[in-house]
Amino acid sequence: MLAIKSVAEQVFTALAYHKRPMLAYHVFFSLLALLALSPLAGWALAGLIELSGYSMLGNEDLVRFLATPLGVAWMIAAASVFAFLLFFQAAGMLLIAARNQDDVFHTASNALWQVLKRFRQLMKLAAMQVVCHLLLAAPSVIALVWLFQWLLGGYDIYYVINAYPTELFYFLPMAAMLCIALLLGNGLLYASWSLALPAMLLDGYSPRLALTRSWQLIKGARFQVARIILFAALFTLLLPILFTVAFDALGSALMAWLPGPLILQVTLMGLLIVIYVLLAVVLAFFAVGVNSLLLLKLYLRCCGHQPTPLTELEPRTTARLAWAFEAALAVIAISQLVWIAHSFDERDTVSNIAHRGASWDAPENSLAAIAVAIEQGADYIELDVQQTADGTLVLLHDRDLLRVAGDRRAIWDIEYDELAQLDAGSWFSVEFADQRVPTLEQAIELIRGRANLYLEIKTAPQMPNLVADTVAELQRLNFVEQTVVAALSPRVLNQALALEPDLRASLLVHTAIGTMAGHPYDMLGLRDGIVTPSQVRAARRSDYALHVWTVNNRRDMHRFIDMGVDGIITDVPALLTEVMQERNELNRSERLLLRMRHWVW
Template sequence: MIRVRLLARDIIAGIDYHKRPLLAFHVYFSLLALFALSPASAWLLAALVELSGQSLVGNDDLVRFLVTPAGLFWLMVSATLISVLVFFQAAGMMLIAARDADDVFHTANNALWRVIKRFPILLKLAAMQVLAHLLLAAPLLALLAVLFQWLLGGYDIYYVINEHPTELYFFTPLAILLLSAILIGNGSLYVSWSLALPLVLLEGYAPRTALRKSWQLVKGARFKIARIVLLVALVVASLPLLLALGFESLGALLVYIIPGPAAVQVTVLGMLIGLYVVFAVLVSFLAISANSMLLLKIYFRCCGQQAGNFAELEPRTTGPLAWGIEAVLVVLALGQLVWVAQSFDEREQVTITAHRGASWDAPENSLAAIELAIQQGADYIELDVQQTADGELILIHDRDYLRVAGDRRSIWQVDYAEVREMDAGSWFSSQYAGERIPTLAEAVELIRGRAQLYLEVKTSPAMPNLVPDTVRELQRLDFVEETVMAALTPGVLEEVLQLEPDFRTALLVHTAIGVLASHSYDVLSLRDALVTPSQLRASRDGEYELHVWTINSPSEMHRFIDMGVDSIITDRPDVLKAVMKERAGLSSSERLLLRMRHWVW
């Protein structure tokens, strides 16, 4: 019989009793994962992508890749690697908190060694579970894809996101129903197999036998175990959020109440960051150890073994390990401070790239938006080029005219003469009623001598001549040196450079798998969530620029300037201009304080 209150008490007591060796193992594993397991996994996954004949799978090709045999195998391997990393750490903590066959406990060192010896078995167990989960979810995921294609496939995805067509309200409840079924089905399977890891670890079962045995042990108590697992998951998931919110509030309060000079505030915030790092390590330790102890305690109860604290003394090496762990935490905190300091770039200037013009205040890709962006101080005007049925190069983002002009036909199905008559401004505001969809040539003449062009080529099989025609048009307009050619796939950029080697090129990345640095381009343009200090260092080593999109809040603008990106792509060039002007008047110590503020919250 599993009683939630008693189980929670046992989990807390177990963590408290074994806290020092558990914490030691947590640090050991974190260092091992950081310096060995994670790099090895990244190399393996990149190698698997290359075996498919590609070195990078970008936004447009990602879904198509994942439904190929190579993509499915990549998905299987990546999920298995993630699972085995989770198993690895949970296994070590279970060994520490449980007796072995000789009725003794394991130190952190001993547990780490025993888990490494069992790595092949853990890998096999993880692979079997991942394959089963994928097979269980696949039919419902396929049905979800069919429903999406049936109801929303005729719309441009950007239209769906921004305009919410009627079909979306039919698709959403069906999608929720299917996703709920996937969650329930895979959740039930997870609970049924939740004891397989301790069975493999503590009783020596083979993975297949352990899965079968776990199913039998959990039978009849799945719902109760699921409730307990969900409750623990919610508690441990809330800890990092509460920690972040607490330190954000504390940081804001300290900056408000601590008087100048800035050096004093910098010192206090530095101490706060160090304290945050220590607490973050402790919170992650509590979350992982609680999940491991939960599985162990459920295993004890289902197998009829005695749970609770043990009478044996802890290993003699625990004392020295505790001192070592405390020293490691201090080093980690100091290292984090050094890392933060080094991640800041001293440069204050970034170029301002107006996303589809000043699209916050005017219709995107319009001459009005271009003119306003130039007036607001943009260095580059980012625009999207496509091709009409009769070959005219026009500026529009979506694959059809529905969102901007109310016409559902695809871009390549309509002649330019008809496009010229469309009202592409009323959708945004009555102030811009009658605004037309401009040609690339019109935009170039408006930009010439006032800014530079950042042109995304929106390729499609229905527009086979788009790339060569765009290159020829910019050559004719003598605007090659003033243009950055951007695309979502490396192949388009390679075609551009074959036609005109003097173009600067930018790879736009929303989501990708593979090695980004393995391609030749002048600019790597990433969405905000992908930009990290390591990406910045890679760009410096690779001698290409790093751009980030689409950033519209002043606090995020400050953060990416602090990080040292070369350009910020924004719908609000005037706001970015004001942020840069504000920063230009700060002293070096005030600038450091500003950076630390944006790192803390």
Template sequence: RLPALIRLGLLQAAAYLVASVPFVLGIGLVYGLLLREFDLYYYINVQPLSWWIAVIVAGTISAGYLLLAAWLYIRWLFAIPILVFEGATPLGALRKSWQQTRKRFWGFAVPLAVWWVVVILASVVTTWLVRAAAAQLLAHIGFTLKAVIPAVVVTLALVALLDVLWFIIGKIVHVMLMADFYLETTDMEKELSTPVPAARILSPLAFKRIGWIIAGVVLTMGIVAGGAFLQGFNINRTIDITGHRGSKVRAPENTLSALKQAISEGADYAEIDVQTTADGVVVLLHDADLMRVASVNRRLRDINYHELKDIDVGSWFAPEFSSERIPTLQEAIDLARGRIRLNIELKFTWPDPSLTQKVGNIIRQNGFSSDCVVSSLNFPALTEIKQAFPELTTGFIVFKVAGNLSRMEADFMSISAARVTSRLVRQLHRQGRAVHVWT
């Protein structure tokens, strides 16, 4: 029945996908009506009234889809046992399950939902207990690397093992509940077209032995993996630290004050975002407009540089930064020279064909190539600036690892910590590529 089970799964997946279309379109409409006026980063950080309206409406739409998906799941709850034990076709199994669950949604949904809430709560509690015990242990033995690393590895392994255990228990009881519901709605006197064979293949003792063998293999693999990790862990390695947009936690981002703060904190690099104004001056700014940092509803590409000198981009952060203005790339280089290196990100909030050439010229004219790197999400722009200014070190910013990154011709890859793996790092290092990890 495996091919039939696969067809059944594909039918259900297609139904869920089709059912999601109007909800996805609804969320897209909410975004188009409420979140298109300004840069999206402004809405996420400032959270004006339109943001909360959009969140509430989109959340309601999403909740509606989840309820529909739950309703479909319950209505098709018996599709698998009907297909396996009664020999029905995939479509026939869905139809019969639909009939058998009519007017029984809450009777089936509530016990299943309550059970999974219990499982989740139990998992959260056991995770908290393990972490609390680990914290108490570290408090007694001391926070040294030789103590912290094994404790963290053991704690994470134990948490993962407990989570897997709770998931297995959850699925077992879930299946038992589903079987009980199925038997309640099935004529027990009817002979099943596919008789259930007696347990002759494996005895309970054999199942127990197999379970212990699997547990032993998993435990051995965990010990080996932990040993390999600890053996390869180098506590003497040096790591370059980059301040995001300067030091945006203690000063307004992408300003001279943020750069000064990053220098005082001992950062090796300061990452800055650069764009051009309406009259072609390269300045530091992350968003497409000034709403978030200055409450000015204008896009940077529509503002001449001389106008920026009168716009306060620091008061939103704290009153003492009210004199802060948007700096030029030249001003940032003058401040950083000999004090901190720069990671200059090319920010294309609009298709600006002049940005790469202007940034490259400024860096070359200042003899700053060895004191900076240039990065971007726009790979064609990186290729362009590397060809025009081969002395520059360029890096491609990766949000999601897909395909073969080794084919991307950049000096380094800037990869999210959630996406980077040791295998990927080794692969890129073998090719002479550096790896920058951001959080």
């Protein structure tokens, strides 16, 4: 009934025939989304977060927030907005390729107007599908969480990631089956409702009836439809990925091979960036166009209609739209180039923050790792503090000693005298067999006068006095001015600052939603995957220093320095020292070329 080859031929024929107005609509939609839809959606979602009482959500607060009715509403709203934007773009493409009641094709501007008139219907359709998909996924997600807690909940997550306990190999196949069930169920539901959009647009169904109509049309052919849609999705997803990989390889090869003066290299780099942006926009259009036309052709087939003949001339002039599209592409490309140039920061120095010491060269949080990090030029030594059963402050990341000493006991269940006898270095290398879990006092005395301390307080209910005792120890050792206290929880930092207002504080953020403003901290420590130039600028406006973690390769170090971050947390402080020395030896033009090269390649 539904042959992939036959449908693909019709889709690509229609795309070739309608490419001009569809390209123009793609530009219209992109500009509308950039200037109006995305900002409005962002403001609305930010308003929901503001109602929650948080201005920025990290890991702990994010989980707590999403577990509330307001958090569930935010999640549904965010997913609905994303689905709505996809429907909005696909709807215009679909209308352009289908004749209206007067048996003529829609122009790009007319299609945009028709879609705008159906704004509420599209939003309702998106919200209905999102809610149903979330409800269908909920049992599998709950079962996945329960399975993890049952098999691996007794381990520290860092131990699971690095040591691969036996229970992990029981968990993975069962988790895979749950994920397959989740994907299969939601995939079939998506396929069953895939024709709701054309049903609503072309035959005037309400969102609810359009979903019912789609279900009826695909009944008996769900696996065939799912196969075609999955094939198209994989094709359109892989195409830009392959393009990016190929273009990166080409750019790297050209920049490595090209001799001659610096101005020639800078010119070529700028030209490559413009070409990259232009091709990326075209590929984005191609992906959306293929998927939109696929929905149209499937709908016509399932309804029993013959495909619309494409031999007659389109009743519109496309030349001006084509020129407008090409001009818009040029403006976008130039804007991207200007944006990249303005994203660079003139400063070339950052704080070198050694993550748990030089943890690639010595056991993490050990005195050896601290000593090596200082020798490698670290400005700050980032360490993790916890508390033993008898109240001694010690340096340890995990909640138990399984990974570093082979002891399953939690740190709060062992007294320091016994802890001091355990080998905490052989797990890394036999040459560090003499290393023990050090106390905070030992670390401070080693650091004093040679570097500063970046101290993450790893709280747990079993250590109720940890924050107060840590602050008291910093005060006793007269090391407050040389210390930055850090935590994933704002409550921990607020408690520390209440006890010692002169402390500097850094909020560590793995995942963030919301704005940066409103926190009484000196610094934000963001995971490398969520740091963007706009966040750097927002941190400047809010008077925060911005640190990024954990960055361990040369290219990313260059990129974050170019963004203008204030500090880089790394496991290899020697590499960051080397990178900064290299940059200090370059002139302004060479530095510009380096920035452009590391930004793109």
